[in-house]
Amino acid sequence: xxxxxxxxxxxxxxxxxxxxxxxxxxxxxxxxxxxxxxxxxxxxxxxxxxxxxxxxxxxxxxxxxxxxxxxxxxxxxxxxxxxxxxxxxxxxxxxxxxxxxxxxxxxxxxxxxxxxxxxxxxxxxxxxxxxxxxxxxxxxxxxxxxxxxxxxxxxxx
Amino acid sequence: xxxxxxxxxxxxxxxxxxxxxxxxxxxxxxxxxxxxxxxxxxxxxxxxxxxxxxxxxxxxxxxxxxxxxxxxxxxxxxxxxxxxxxxxxxxxxxxxxxxxxxxxxxxxxxxxxxxxxxxxxxxxxxxxxxxxxxxxxxxxxxxxxxxxxxxxxxxxxxxxxxxxxxxxxxxxxxxxxxxxxxxxxxxxxxxxxxxxxxxxxxxxxxxxxxxxxxxxxxxxxxxxxxxxxxxxxxxxxxxxxxxxxxxxxxxxxxxxxxxxxxxxxxxxxxxxxxxxxxxxxxxxxxxxxxxxxxxxxxxxxxxxxxxxxxxxxxxxxxxxxxxxxxxxxxxxxxxxxxxxxxxxxxxxxxxxxxxxxxxxxxxxxxxxxxxxxxxxxxxxxxxxxxxxxxxxxxxxxxxxxxxxxxxxxxxxxxxxxxxxxxxxxxxxxxxxxxxxxxxxxxxxxxxxxxxxxxxxxxxxxxxxxxxxxxxxx
Numbered sequence: 001x002x003x004x005x006x007x008x009x010x011x012x013x014x015x016x017x018x019x020x021x022x023x024x025x026x027x028x029x030x031x032x033x034x035x036x037x038x039x040x041x042x043x044x045x046x047x048x049x050x051x052x053x054x055x056x057x058x059x060x061x062x063x064x065x066x067x068x069x070x071x072x073x074x075x076x077x078x079x080x081x082x083x084x085x086x087x088x089x090x091x092x093x094x095x096x097x098x099x100x101x102x103x104x105x106x107x108x109x110x111x112x113x114x115x116x117x118x119x120x121x122x123x124x125x126x127x128x129x130x131x132x133x134x135x136x137x138x139x140x141x142x143x144x145x146x147x148x149x150x151x152x153x154x155x156x157x
Numbered sequence: 158x159x160x161x162x163x164x165x166x167x168x169x170x171x172x173x174x175x176x177x178x179x180x181x182x183x184x185x186x187x188x189x190x191x192x193x194x195x196x197x198x199x200x201x202x203x204x205x206x207x208x209x210x211x212x213x214x215x216x217x218x219x220x221x222x223x224x225x226x227x228x229x230x231x232x233x234x235x236x237x238x239x240x241x242x243x244x245x246x247x248x249x250x251x252x253x254x255x256x257x258x259x260x261x262x263x264x265x266x267x268x269x270x271x272x273x274x275x276x277x278x279x280x281x282x283x284x285x286x287x288x289x290x291x292x293x294x295x296x297x298x299x300x301x302x303x304x305x306x307x308x309x310x311x312x313x314x315x316x317x318x319x320x321x322x323x324x325x326x327x328x329x330x331x332x333x334x335x336x337x338x339x340x341x342x343x344x345x346x347x348x349x350x351x352x353x354x355x356x357x358x359x360x361x362x363x364x365x366x367x368x369x370x371x372x373x374x375x376x377x378x379x380x381x382x383x384x385x386x387x388x389x390x391x392x393x394x395x396x397x398x399x400x401x402x403x404x405x406x407x408x409x410x411x412x413x414x415x416x417x418x419x420x421x422x423x424x425x426x427x428x429x430x431x432x433x434x435x436x437x438x439x440x441x442x443x444x445x446x447x448x449x450x451x452x453x454x455x456x457x458x459x460x461x462x463x464x465x466x467x468x469x470x471x472x473x474x475x476x477x478x479x480x481x482x483x484x485x486x487x488x489x490x491x492x493x494x495x496x497x498x499x500x501x502x503x504x505x506x507x508x509x510x511x512x513x514x515x516x517x518x519x520x521x522x523x524x525x526x527x528x529x530x531x532x533x534x535x536x537x538x539x540x541x542x543x544x545x546x547x548x549x550x551x552x553x554x555x556x557x558x559x560x561x562x563x564x565x566x567x568x569x570x571x572x573x574x575x576x577x578x579x580x581x582x583x584x585x586x587x588x589x590x591x592x593x594x595x596x597x598x599x600x601x602x603x604x605x606x607x608x609x610x611x612x613x614x615x616x617x618x619x620x621x622x623x624x625x626x627x628x629x630x
Contacts, residue, residue, distance in 0.1 A: 141587060149592045153325035156588070157276055157318055157476070 001142045003053040004133070005031040006125065009041045009069065010061040010090075015114075019059060019090070022118040023125060029146050030056065030129070038067035042075070045082065055085045056132045057125055062091035062098060070098055073106035084136055086128035090114060090121075127151045164208035172201040180243075185507040189245025192500040194227045194236070199541075202491060206537035213534050214480035217487020224253045224494050248497045256490040260453035261367045262482050267456025268361035269477050270463050271435055272314040277473070278423050278431045281310060281322055286418040296340055296409035299416065301400050303327065304347050308355030308396055312362045313439070315478065316352040320585035323348045324592065326418055331594055333411075340409020345594035346603055347403055349585035353577045354395045354607075357570075358388035360452065364481055365539035368488045369570040372547035377563050379628075381442040381452040387567065387628055391618055398614070399607055406603065427468055434462050481536070488540030492547070501548035515556040519565050522546050523572040523615065527608050530576025535583060539573045560623035567628070568615050575611040578604025 006026060010016045016034045023032055031053070035041040041058070048055055058076060060069035073087045089102055092114035102108050109131075110124050130151040133140050140152065175197040180188045183196070198220060205216040227236045229250040237247060256262075275281050285306050292302030303323060311319040327344060334341040356363030360370055360381055373379045379387075422428070441448060441455045463469040495501040522542065529538040546569050550562035576582050578601050580590035590600060622628045 141584070144587060144591045147591065149588075150325065150328045152588065152591065153321045153328060156321035157273075 002138055003031060003051075004056045004129070004138075004143075005033055005048055005053055006056055006129070007033045007035060007041060007044065007058045008060075009035045009038060009058065009064070009072065011036055011064040012061075015061065019121070022121050025122060026125070026129070026146055029143055038064055038069065038072040041072060045076070045079075049081050054132075054136070054138070055082055056129050057086045057088060059088045059090055059121075059125070062089055062102075063093045068098075070094075070102045070106050073102070073108065077105070077107045084132060086110070086132050088112065088124065088128065090116060123148070131155065164210045168201055168204035168208060168210060171204060172197040175200055185503050188503065189499070190239055190243055191228045191245040191247060191498045192503065195494045195498045195500045198223050198227070198494065199491065202487070203541055206541060207529075207533055209533075212480070213537050214483045214487070216537070217484050217490070217540075220487045220494075221253060221256065221490045224248070224490055225250055228494060228498060229253055245498065248494065252493060252497070253490055256486045256493060257483070259371075259486070259489055260451075261370050261489065262486060263460075264361060264370070264453050264456045265364070265367055265482060265485065266477070267438070267459055268313065269315075270459045270469055271438060272318065273473055273477070274431045274459070274463050274468050275314065275435060276318065276322075277468070278428045279420060280422075280428075280431060280435065281314065281319075282326075282418065283420055283422045285310075285323070285326060286420060289416055289418070294413040294415060296344075296411055296414045297404055299414045300344060300347050300403070300409075303344070304351035304396055304400055307348050307351035308358070308392055311352040311355035312358045312392075315481075316356045316363055317584040317588065319355070320348050320352045320588050323352070324588060326416065328592070330414055330416060331592070333414075335410065338410045339407045340411055342595040342599055343403040343407035343409060345589055345592050346407075346600060347399070349583070349589040350399050350403070350577065350603065350607060351396060352585045353574055353583055354392055354399065354611075357395075357574045358385060358392040360384050361456075362388070363574055364485050364536040365543075365570050365573040367485050368492075368536065368539040368543050369566050371489050371492050372543055372566050373563060377561070377566075379563065379567075380445045381455075382445040383628075385443070387618070387622060391571065391614065394614055394618070395607070395611055398610055399603075402603065402606060407599075427466060430462070430466055431468060434459050484534075484536050484540070488536070488543070491540060492544040495544045495548065501544070502552070505548050505552045515553060515559050518546075518549060518553070518556070519559065519568050520616070522549075522565070523568045523612055526569045526572040527575055527612060530573045531578050531582050531604070531608070532576075535573045535576060538576070539570060542569055542573075560619060560628060563628055564619045564623055568619055571615045572612060575608045575615075576604075578608060 006023060008016055008019045020032055020034055026032060033044055035044055045055065058073065060072055062069035069089055069091065073089065076082050076085060076087060086109045087106060088110040089108050090112045109128055112121060112124065126148040130147040133143060134155040140147065176194065180190065180193050202216055202220050205211060206213055226232045228248055230237065230247040231250040288306050289302045292298045307319055307323045327348065331341045331344055360366050438455060438459050441450065442452050526538055526542050543566065546565055547562065550556055550565040556565060577586055580587050580597060580600065586600065619628060
């Protein structure tokens, strides 16, 4: 079974822990990674790529010191190695200009506002992960119990 | 339970032991080296398909490669330079490689083209929308409609794609059911059940049927239309039984159901070409001999037309289920090896099968097939059991009063599609189970009843059709 990662990026430790807790549902089948900055995330991406692991979803905060979430996700969007990786921006402090750049440059797949509803976050990641797995042509049968059935039915041909 | 590492060790060790045993230890007189190697390949295939240490289509490729290495005229040096008496006849490399492009594979490729074009031009969803309309709003009849349409589609499309499409239509409807209404169990189960059953109706409905075609040749050959004459009534009877069963077990409390399928038929020239080609191909298949073309030749027409007009593009070509085609190729190659090496005939002569009652063989083989199909891939099951059954059928004269080899092969093939009691039994089952609307015990109950009843209906129907002179000798 291929290793698929879900990466969470936030400079606040508590937020990071809280996101991981909300995504604990995936923990037995997917790798949930926590990064405290965009730089840490970049390093992790290099490492995962070297191990030929898949990056299914990146959930990132926007306002972080040194490098913002939108900048990080824009780089990922332009990187051929992470084609198809789903990008979710989770932020309470994005200006309209940030949001425009996030959509145009980082090609966001989803945008959630802080404070988020844990159920909504879980459902969104489920859908994004299902899309990623089917679009990448990975064996969806292996992960089927954790995926979103309606999305699966819509995408399988 | 078997230890996890055994599934990797057994498929390597057991075939090796068989290869190294002296050739007189098998109880078959005059067993040649080639025949002994065929036994080893067969055992390897069986273990790989049952234990699944590698993907099932990879096992098929492995069969073909081992046949090329060990029993072909261009194989490894030590495998081809034995004493001709001991070694036995080698099989031509072109014969083994040709299994990748056998007419049966081409028939399936044609079916894939039709299905892909139908999906791409939304013929499937639009037909479903129109065909579901007359079934009204009563849950009972909506379910009947869904089952009939699922079954009809799965005759020409893959059972998995049909299931996914119908479930996506059903998802919003099931969501409206009250939480404690067990009617949603019936709805969620009706789709995979109908898809599994529907595949039986045509030669291209499901891969086990393709494997069966390999053994229905010469005087036993069954045309596309003849297959449907047997398959369609069977599917109709089984659908009605399944419908009644699901309604009895899980009656819906909801009074009215409204299916909302958006869309309209595409009206571009390309779309019309798809509709016309789809309809004419099926018509040509049904007409059988009237135009001189075999079903295999007809299957190439949509391939040519859809490629020419870019209805199936370069990108679409990549999405063809090559794994299914290879899986069937491996089964055909296994049959070729058993037949051409002489092993099938030899082994059958060595065991006194003629003393068995022919019904024991028909019932026994079908039951074994049904049980195996519940736990492993239906196609792999057919790949393993059909060559053995065909060899037995050919040698048993006592089988003739019961319709001969044809009846035996059809009974076993139908049973391969009736294995549907577990989520792992078939991909449609796995997809429906993922919806979370029913428990696996509920699927088990329905699957076991339909499997058992299905076997009885198969026997009754083949017996009747044989007496009427429609099928068999």
